[in-house]
Amino acid sequence: MTEEIIIAGFGGQGVLSMGKILAYSGVMQNKEVSWMPSYGPEMRGGTANVSVIISDERISSPIINQFDTAIILNQQSLDKFEASVKPGGLLIYDPNGITHEPTRKDINIYKIAATAKAQELGISKVFNMVVLGGFLKLKPIVDKQYIHEGLEHSLPQRHWNLIPQNEEAIEIGKGLIEAVQTI
Amino acid sequence: MANKDIEARKQELLNQGYTEVYTKTKVLTDAVMHYCPGCGHGTTHRLIAEVIDEMGIQDKTVGVSPVGCSVLAYNYFDVDFQEAAHGRAPAVATAVKRLNPDCYVFTYQGDGDLAAIGTAETIHAANRGENITMIFVNNGIYGMTGGQMAPTTLVGMRSATTPYGRRVDLNGYPLRMTELLATLPGTYYVTRQSVQNPGAVRKAKAAIRKAFENQKLGKGLSFVEILSNCNSGWKMTPVAANKWMEDNMMPNYPVGDIKVDGKIAEGITAERLVLDHPLTVMQ
Amino acid sequence: MARELKLMKGNEAIAQAMIASGTDGYFGYPITPQSEVMETLMAEKPWETTGMVVLQAESEVSSINMVYGGAATGKKVATSSSSPGISLMQEGLTYLAGAEIPCVIVNVMRGGPGLGTIQPSQSDYFQSVKGGGHGDYQLYTLAPASVQEMYDFVFDAWDIAFKYRNPVLILSDGAIGQCMEKLYTRDYIPRWTEEERRQHAPWGTFGKPASRGHNIITSLELESARQEVFNLKLQAKYAEMKEKEVRFETINCEDADYIFVAYGSSSRIAMKAMQMAREKGIKVGLFRLITLFPFPTKQLAEVAKRVKGILCVEMSAGQMIEDVRLATECNVKTEHFGRFGGIIPTPTEVLEALENKIIK
Numbered sequence: 001m002t003e004e005i006i007i008a009g010f011g012g013q014g015v016l017s018m019g020k021i022l023a024y025s026g027v028m029q030n031k032e033v034s035w036m037p038s039y040g041p042e043m044r045g046g047t048a049n050v051s052v053i054i055s056d057e058r059i060s061s062p063i064i065n066q067f068d069t070a071i072i073l074n075q076q077s078l079d080k081f082e083a084s085v086k087p088g089g090l091l092i093y094d095p096n097g098i099t100h101e102p103t104r105k106d107i108n109i110y111k112i113a114a115t116a117k118a119q120e121l122g123i124s125k126v127f128n129m130v131v132l133g134g135f136l137k138l139k140p141i142v143d144k145q146y147i148h149e150g151l152e153h154s155l156p157q158r159h160w161n162l163i164p165q166n167e168e169a170i171e172i173g174k175g176l177i178e179a180v181q182t183i
Numbered sequence: 184m185a186n187k188d189i190e191a192r193k194q195e196l197l198n199q200g201y202t203e204v205y206t207k208t209k210v211l212t213d214a215v216m217h218y219c220p221g222c223g224h225g226t227t228h229r230l231i232a233e234v235i236d237e238m239g240i241q242d243k244t245v246g247v248s249p250v251g252c253s254v255l256a257y258n259y260f261d262v263d264f265q266e267a268a269h270g271r272a273p274a275v276a277t278a279v280k281r282l283n284p285d286c287y288v289f290t291y292q293g294d295g296d297l298a299a300i301g302t303a304e305t306i307h308a309a310n311r312g313e314n315i316t317m318i319f320v321n322n323g324i325y326g327m328t329g330g331q332m333a334p335t336t337l338v339g340m341r342s343a344t345t346p347y348g349r350r351v352d353l354n355g356y357p358l359r360m361t362e363l364l365a366t367l368p369g370t371y372y373v374t375r376q377s378v379q380n381p382g383a384v385r386k387a388k389a390a391i392r393k394a395f396e397n398q399k400l401g402k403g404l405s406f407v408e409i410l411s412n413c414n415s416g417w418k419m420t421p422v423a424a425n426k427w428m429e430d431n432m433m434p435n436y437p438v439g440d441i442k443v444d445g446k447i448a449e450g451i452t453a454e455r456l457v458l459d460h461p462l463t464v465m466q
Numbered sequence: 467m468a469r470e471l472k473l474m475k476g477n478e479a480i481a482q483a484m485i486a487s488g489t490d491g492y493f494g495y496p497i498t499p500q501s502e503v504m505e506t507l508m509a510e511k512p513w514e515t516t517g518m519v520v521l522q523a524e525s526e527v528s529s530i531n532m533v534y535g536g537a538a539t540g541k542k543v544a545t546s547s548s549s550p551g552i553s554l555m556q557e558g559l560t561y562l563a564g565a566e567i568p569c570v571i572v573n574v575m576r577g578g579p580g581l582g583t584i585q586p587s588q589s590d591y592f593q594s595v596k597g598g599g600h601g602d603y604q605l606y607t608l609a610p611a612s613v614q615e616m617y618d619f620v621f622d623a624w625d626i627a628f629k630y631r632n633p634v635l636i637l638s639d640g641a642i643g644q645c646m647e648k649l650y651t652r653d654y655i656p657r658w659t660e661e662e663r664r665q666h667a668p669w670g671t672f673g674k675p676a677s678r679g680h681n682i683i684t685s686l687e688l689e690s691a692r693q694e695v696f697n698l699k700l701q702a703k704y705a706e707m708k709e710k711e712v713r714f715e716t717i718n719c720e721d722a723d724y725i726f727v728a729y730g731s732s733s734r735i736a737m738k739a740m741q742m743a744r745e746k747g748i749k750v751g752l753f754r755l756i757t758l759f760p761f762p763t764k765q766l767a768e769v770a771k772r773v774k775g776i777l778c779v780e781m782s783a784g785q786m787i788e789d790v791r792l793a794t795e796c797n798v799k800t801e802h803f804g805r806f807g808g809i810i811p812t813p814t815e816v817l818e819a820l821e822n823k824i825i826k
Contacts, residue, residue: 032648039498064738065813275535278491278536282519307523
């Protein structure tokens with residue numbers, strides 16, 4: 001198993017930390033992982049993206065240009081990465097702020113209204129975990145218990161009290177994801 | 184004469200009834216100094232060596248020499264020594280002291296090294312309040328490279344690169360590093376001394392002693408500027424050079440303590456810190 | 467600190483390895499994409515645990531000279547920076563080499579020239595191995611290709627630095643520095659005791675006991691005859707490194723018709739391209755450089771004899787390729803493929819370059 005993922009959105013949406021929690025969960029499950037962020041000025045308010053690879057084998061390049069899954073959280077990222085999904089791959093997007101829907105016919109497309117749901121429930125801080133939940137529903141590449149360990153390792157100990165809230169958000173996301181196009 | 188021979192000869196003379204009035208300190212090596220006769224470096228070296236000897240810290244002292252006339256200072260001091268890149272001695276000494284806090288660490292630099300190419304390192308070491316001693320020999324000129332203008336060259340003073348005299352409109356003003364450093368909270372002792380006569384030498388030695396003693400307190404940087412002639416660079420005899428120094432350097436660079444025990448010294452006014460630079464006429 | 471499995475960035479790995487390898491001091495200046503090295507050290511506060519000194523200097527010029535001062539006392543002192551900062555350090559590096567001071571310098575490369583870009587690049591190869599500063603000197607240069615190697619090479623660097631009394635450069639890039647991967651940490655090696663320091667660095671300037679003459683650290687020798695002798699001594703040291711300390715990795719080179727030669731993050735991309743080529747039935751191998759100086763000249767020449775073509779992959783306009791061609795004496799078709807200015811080549815591009823430039 002090798003899953004090559006791009007997560008992309010605005011800086012501040014928790015793109016990098018979502019990737020980190022996923023990667024750390026992979027480490028806990030004894031997988032090979034890599035987490036390669038975009039960095040620089042774009043970290044500070046612009047677009048941010050991170051490539052995460054989770055695999056049973058040694059990872060060759062952490063820098064990749066084709067993805068099994070693209071998790072897209074804004075229009076710029078959709079424009080940039082829709083074409084990078086491998087044929088037969090998966091595209092997940094949050095419809096918030098999306099004006100041009102994805103058009104590929106050779107990939108699976110799902111949407112998750114995580115922004116709206118998180119606002120409705122007043123859990124905007126864990127918006128990214130709602131999205132992660134949607135992804136894990138479709139591709140359960142790491143088990144629940146390892147997600148818990150991944151959260152423990154990703155968050156400083158003083159924030160461990162927030163872990164249950166993060167886990168609830170993941171569960172919410174699993175129920176929120178809906179198919180737009182399946183092939 | 185080697186140190187051990189000096190010791191033997193001294194005993195011999197004392198046995199003959201002579202009284203000791205002068206002995207070479209053992210903290211200087213037997214190497215023959217390359218400095219020009221009459222230059223202040225030799226005297227300044229000796230004062231530092233005597234202080235190290237008297238304080239009994241030869242085994243704990245690390246010196247840092249600059250690029251410039253005193254680049255070979257490491258050959259003359261019988262203490263562990265590092266030769267730094269041009270201007271970088273304060274950075275080098277910072278690390279020596281931080282990693283070896285029990286050592287007494289001093290830099291020995293000229294005006295080109297400390298006040299031109301190494302200005303940033305000097306100011307930042309002082310501003311961090313490094314517990315080191317910096318000895319700054321100011322002769323208003325680049326001696327080793329053949330008498331070019333230094334940041335400390337006086338207005339009107341001739342040098343190889345200011346053959347018609349330093350012009351403010353072209354070269355700016357002489358830089359008073361010592362006054363500048365005194366305004367930084369990181370400095371604990373800042374003084375300007377000279378070594379052109381026995382009285383000045385005694386005061387300079389007391390200042391150097393204080394600057395080394397201060398390292399025990401851990402309260403910040405001690406900075407001793409020593410005015411020196413550069414008789415070769417100024418193209419004068421040593422005696423004339425010392426006279427010229429008193430008449431021209433000292434009005435620009437007044438001698439005395441500027442900051443003592445972390446406080447601006449008595450009598451040092453704002454006007455004193457920002458003196459005008461009188462036009463110097465060099466024959 | 468015992469052996470543990472962690473997920474961390476290459477830059478953090480450098481910092482953690484410095485603490486764990488008993489480094490005595492770190493002096494640095496912020497520059498993207500390596501600022502996490504000093505940030506991690508400052509957050510870890512090793513001065514409270516191991517006694518390591520960490521100081522933010524006013525410039526890279528100052529930090530490399532702090533390395534000079536600290537390391538010349540026989541302690542393990544390191545710095546890190548990225549390309550423009552490393553350019554500023556070149557004066558210090560030639561002084562360190564000339565005064566034979568062991569130390570570790572990390573360059574997390576970004577694209578140039580000038581201020582260039584903050585994105586990854588590998589265009590400092592010439593600067594690193596051909597001598598970025600003046601004079602005949604060499605830095606032992608290690609090129610990590612993973613976060614684990616960022617960590618492990620710090621330990622290796624100390625061994626080499628003190629064995630040869632020579633600065634060691636760890637030449638990485640923004641991709642490896644920013645990338646997070648799995649990492650097995652090592653047991654903490656205590657900082658040297660006073661006695662160990664004296665034993666490992668009897669030449670150090672830490673205060674002269676009555677029992678010895680004064681130690682002098684300098685790179686100055688005004689007598690030309692003596693300076694030549696000293697230069698010959700340095701050359702003999704570099705020759706010994708070439709003989710004994712070459713490191714490289716070969717993957718699938720045994721049956722290969724073509725090989726990629728690459729180091730650092732390019733070697734990871736080349737590895738992916740190699741896998742893609744093999745899926746297409748093209749027998750491709752990878753010769754990965756681990757030491758850039760000493761260059762694995764003989765070993766590469768040996769492999770090159772058996773192949774039809776070599777593609778050098780480097781995020782530059784083609785620097786390493788000169789040493790590859792020297793090693794093979796141009797006996798085999800050798801071309802360069804690279805992107806630069808902060809663009810990272812994709813495995814697809816690398817494979818296409820192999821097909822277009824070498825196989826055709």
